[in-house]
Amino acid sequence: MCELATFCIFEKYDKHLTHMKRFLYIFFLILPIGLIAQDLPTFIKENYTKHIHRIPMTDGTKLYTHVYIPKDASPNKKYPMVMMRTCYSIAPYDETSFPARLGPSETMVREKYIFVHQDVRGRWMSEGTWTNMTPNNPGNGKNIPPDESSDTYDTVDWLVKNIPHNNGRVGQWGGSYPGFYTTAGTIDAHPALKASSPQAPIADFFFDDFHHNGAFTQAYLFTFPVFGKQHNGPTPTAWYTEQNIDKKTRDGYQFHYELGSLKHVAEKYYKDNFYWKETVEHPNYDEFWQKRNILPHLKNIKPATMVVGGWFDAEDLYGPLNTYKAIRKQNPNKKNNSIVMGPFDHGGWGRERGQTMHTSVYFGDSIATFYQRNIEAKFFRHYLKESGDGKTGLPEAYMFDTGAKKWGEFDQWPPKEATKLKFYLSEDGKLKKNAPSKEAHSEFISDPLKPVPYTEDITTTMGFTARNYMSEDQRFAARRPDVLVFETDVLTEDITLAGEIINKLMVSTSQSDADWIVKLIDVYPPDEPDHAYMPHKNITLSNYHQMVRSEIMRGRFRNSFEKPEPFVSNKKTEVKFALQDVYHTFKKGHKIQIQVQSTWFPLFDRNPQKYVDNIYKAEDSDFVKALHKVFNDSYIEVDILK
Structure with a gap:
């Protein structure tokens, strides 16, 4: 990727050279790199040795661990360790094979660290019993039940005492589930x-x-085998595949629709899946879920933290934003807590594709490489190899504006200089800045037997998880009668949203339950040109309705996630909830649009709209039509950056 990154930087900053001069400059600039640099797998094999350890925890459980040590490590050349703990396997498991990449990026692998990979408790080659989102037990020690914090502590303690030629400093990283293990490792952390x-x-x-x-x-239904079956002991091969669903179709909408109520899932597929059973038996935010919430435990955090996420991460957007905020709120004197949010999908910052895109939206070239070299590597280098005094030269919040398509730097997130602005959902389909003078409403019929699809791209509906919808064109939804649309006039100046979004909906339903989906959309002008990398020939950016942010609220939880309650039929009711944060400039000539609907299928399950105590156990006959009203004193409150 060196060549492409070099070309992009050069082309941006030296526009005055002729095409021939540019070619010659780039050719001679890249030539030495091409001659000297090895491909990464070869570099790893020639520069690292692999060691296998079974590290004992305080309770005697042994966790299977690979340690990759630079061959030039010596008493006079010590390296810090960078660790990744995962439930997804640290294969390959034989002593002579190496993974394609050892660390967060090629940059860090070539700079050389001692890299540590570990299977967490109860997974793959490690001993013990697996549980999802292991509850945290404050403190570490012999009389405290083990958790991910204590397993991390025990592992670090063993590593610094037993791995030769380490410099006594350890870093940890991980994405998605390993991101949770990384967060947990900061609690009661090893010095x-x-x-x-x-x-x-x-x-x-x-x-x-x-x-x-x-x-x-x-849309996560197909993932349950991975998370809901115990292994019978350490194993290098997947033990859960017998529970994989034979879908017999490539049309996810149809598969889920024909499934009917979720009560049929156990009957047909997951009778012996312990995580499905836990999910069904805990439909509300009870103690089972609450004790798996890591955020309240993020106190007295000692390691420097850099939380990373993608604005278009369909899996884990709540996590990075709220992890950063929880650390900031609960550690008010901590100076080395930071956040980075880029124009990426799930983990997109860890892989370079040349043109940085999400669905049809193009953000620029080599943005992942920029992050890896100038942000991530700099963070770890400072704290593990350099002074570690906190003077990294990086801002607390390094955030990418997905509308202006450029990085922004802030002292905190949301920016303290942002101001609040409300957009009211007017009955005439307009977004208005002024509150209404008299009551009116918009209405639609919601039919769970004809649910609004979350995407037009059928090919993406059968994957392990949904990925693309977060920026997809929403014209198909705007033209349905069961989706309400509110939008501004054409903007006469840029408007930058930077921070949190709160929806306050004033609604009613003719039935006793309802879900409420709100989508924030950037409507492009009719003359918007297509860029050179359009992935789908049947999509044009003319009048493109780009999803910027979206969220669902199960209406029964409007007052409490612990104690759900039905709606009173046809009674005006407040439903207030947050969309996740944004940093997006709506450009002059564009429009801001809000869509409101009640089904979003099969991304999320359908609400029967007739209140039942447990939707996972609803009968097919419980699913009924309803008339929903959205009143004109409903509003969306956003943070505006001027």
Whole structure:
């Protein structure tokens, strides 16, 4: 990727050279790199040795661990350690094979660290019993039940005492589930753990991944074998594949629709899946979920933290934003807590594709490489190899504006200089800045037997998780009668949203339950040109309706996630909830649009709209039509940056 990155930087900053001069300059600039640099797998094999350890925890459980040590490590040349703990396997497991990449990036692998990979408790080659989002038990020691914090502490303690030629400093990183393990490692941390980068970390399964505001993420249905079956002991091969669903179709919408109520899932597929059973038996935010929420435990955090996420991460967007905010709020004197949010999908900052895109939206070239070299590597280098005094030269918040398509630097997030602005949902379909003088409403019929699809791209509906919808064109939804649309006039100047978004909906339903989905959309002008990398020939950016942010709220939880309650039929009711943060400039000539709907299928499960105590056990006959009203004193409150 060196060549492409070099070309992009050069082309941007030296526009005055002729095409021939540019070619010659780039040719001679790149030639030495091409001659000297090895491909990464070869570099790893020639520069690292692999060691296998079974590290004992305080309770005697042994965790299987690979340690990759630079061959030139010596008493006079010591290296820090960078660790990644995962539930997804640290294969290959034989002594002579190496993974394609050892660390967060090629940059760090070539700079050389001692890299440590570990299977967490109860997974793959490690001993013990697996549980999802291991509850935290404050403190570490013999009389405290083990958790991910104590397993991290024990591992770090063993590493610094037993791995030769380490410099006594340890960093930790991991993305997605390993991001959760990275977060957990910062709690009651070992003194040698100096730097931690939770990337797309899960924070709370009731608001991230498997649920959003209590609504079940049905698109995750195919993942349950991975998370809901215990292995019978250490194994290098997948033990859960017998539970994989034979879908017999490539049309996810049709598969989920024909499944019917979620009560049929256990009957047909997951009778013996312990995580499905836990999910069904805990439909509300009870103690089972609450004790798996890592955020309240992020106090007295000692390691430097850099939380990383992607603005278009369909899996873990709640996690990074709220992990950073929780550390900031609960550690007010901590100066080395930071956040980075880029124009990426889940983990997109860890892989370079040349043109940085999400669905049809192009953000620029080599943005992942910029992050890896100038942000991530700099963070770890400072705390693990340099002074570690906190003077990294990086801002607290390094955030990418997905509308202006450029990085912004802030002292905190949300920016303290942002101001609040409300957009009211007027009955005439307009977004208005002034509150209405008299009551009126918009209405639609919601039919769970004809649910609004979350995407037009059928090919993406059968994957392990949904990925693309976060920026997809929403014209198909805007033209449905069961989706309300509110928008501004054409903007006469840029408007930058930077921070949090709060929806306050004033609604009613003719039935006793309802979900509410709000989508924030950037409507492009009719003359918007297509860029050179359009991935789908049937999509044009003319009048493109780009999803900027969206969220669902299960209406029964409007007052409490612990104690759901039905709606009173046809009674005007407040439903207030947050969209996740944004940093997006709506450009002059564009329009800001809000869509409101009640189904979003099969991304999320359907609400029967007739209140039942447990939607996972609803009968097919419980699913009924309803008339929903959205009143004109409903508003969306945003943070504006001027």
